[in-house]
Amino acid sequence: MKNKVNSFFVHLELVVMALLVLIPIVWIVLSAFNPGNGLATSSLVPKSLTLKNFSRLFTETNYRQWFMNSLTIAVLNTIFSVALVLVTAWIMSRFKFKGKKTSLMAILLLSMFPTFLSMTALYTLFLNFGLLDKPVALTIIYVAGAIPYNVWLVKGYLDGLPKEVDEAAYIDGCSYFMTFRKIILPLSKPIITYCAVSQFMMPWMDYILPNMLLSSDTSKTLAVGLYGLITGRENTNFTMFAAGAVIIAVPITILFIIFQKYLVQGIAAGANKG
């Protein structure tokens, strides 16, 4: 009897919690298919469903362009930051050289300074080199910004791999880069996955830097474009925003759930720094 009562309350809590989580999500998804335009005119539960918001999104705004800008940045950022982080971490983990401790401490300090705090300097720097309003140029900031934190993370992971394996490879006549490619890369797949996925997901929703460095509507990224859709115009563009939000949130959410295991490991390792 007591068991049944307990079981009932446990499940009651689980269901209530699930509803609290699901209601806002269901609401925004339904809003994307809602025939009304604004927050006030669109009913809470739509009476009919329509794809009008999606077609408006692609005809009346530069959504397609924003999406492509973000995608380009995300892909370039993933490739370059993962490559640079891995190589740096490998050197830091496997080689002894003068100044190693100093440089490790230096990048640790640098990783604590949020990129966002240096935005005025980055603006002036971009102005100086004529890079303003060029979405691809943002990649440089993302890649450089990703190095300090992730190098510590990956170095911690590589330190945990036995050094004997790569020494054996050297004795067998492998060059440095051959050992890196044949031994280190395959062994560090989990941490590479974490870096790649997190670096891919990050630029999609970064708002501050693109908002500051990109000004024309066609060079915007998705986050800036979406934010612009609703600020002050909740009542004319809300359902269109909902459609845009759903299009981008669905793939990112799926990506997250697929790679959940790696992301959890990566975050835990980050907190413990390896």
Added chain:
Amino acid sequence: MKKKVSSVILSCIFWGSGQFFIAKKKIRGLLFFAAQVLLLAIELLSGYWFNWFAGEIAHFDIGTYGGYFTKGLWGLFTLGTTPGVGGDHSTLLLINGILTLMALLVFVGIYVWNIRDAYKLGRQLDETGTIAAVPSRIKRRKAFPYLVLLPIGIIIALVVFMPIVFSVLTAFTNYDANHMPPGQLVSWVGLKNFFKLFNVPIWSQTFFGVLIWTVVWAVCATFSTYFLGLFQALILNSRHVKHRGIFQTIYILPWAIPGMITLLVFRNLLNGQFGPLNQFLMNIHLIKDRIPFLTDPTIAKVSVILVNLWMGFPQFMVMLLGVMSNQDASLYEAAEIDGANKMQVFSYIKLPLLTRATAPLIVMNFAANFNAFGAIYFLTNGGPTNPSYQFAGDTDILISWIYKLTLNQHMYSMAAVMNILIFAFIAAVSIWNFRRTNAFKEM
């Protein structure tokens, strides 16, 4: 004369000459000498020094006629002297000044290395009469890390380090809306901005008001998500639960959905005028007037913490579930055999173990919440505006206030002062956290 002395003296004047003439290390000597030639060539060719030597310039002024390095340093120290359009651009001068200083430091480094190397070679000659040849394999092995890290180091120096230096230096200038290049000049003001922050009432009042709320926010945001995550993890782990996988997947959704989207959705959901939540509560006659979820100072503060709770609990829940599945159940059984009841087992054994396992994560989460720009800005824009504050709203935390000062008010110098303070705080917390970890002890 001893060879180490003559070698050092030669290398002090002409870089690499000690290596070249005394130790007969021809290539090394030439390389050092090339660095010196490069330094002088850049300076002389980019300036008007030759014209000055020829007497063609009557009033020599470094700002106009200097070479790359002297001009850069001049810009860094003066931040420009000619106001007006077409005059000096102070912030560009500042950036160029920092770049020059960094380049000069590299050359100073090479110079010092050159002298030390000359001394070492000379001493070896004095003591043994010859210089031991180092096998090229070992040389390559030594040089390899530096060669690979060099380009990466340059990128970090330019894109990460340089902006930080710029940001720190801005705190000591009067860079604001009234001193905006091009057109107007920026100048150094020393510690004036720091005094302003602490002594001018409207600034200090805003700063401490916002700081207190930032700390309250960070503490509430961190612990509310931690405890809800813990509670939810314990419930999911209960032996009564059926379909655990389904529930767990549902609970992960708030973490998986991009944060910015969630915040913008809640901004609309809680909208005081048209928001569906108000509409719903009115329809079921629970309330008569709309609740200003995001526009009343107190209610808005509660709202941001609750929305953050919605977004943040899954992370801790998943982390704690992971820790729990790795724990040894025999520990709890032993306690129960010793006569502890369930409550005691939980509060004396389970909770301390879980907290210890997740402590670094809590600290990291706290530091992240301290700087959680999006959680505030996308939801309330920092509002409602507080009239007794300097350009800040009631829910503004330091970082969103800095953002407003920078983007809306163009008060770059005051924003930079706050940047320094935030950085000091975050660095202190993170280093304290880091010093207790294994990575630090092994280093």
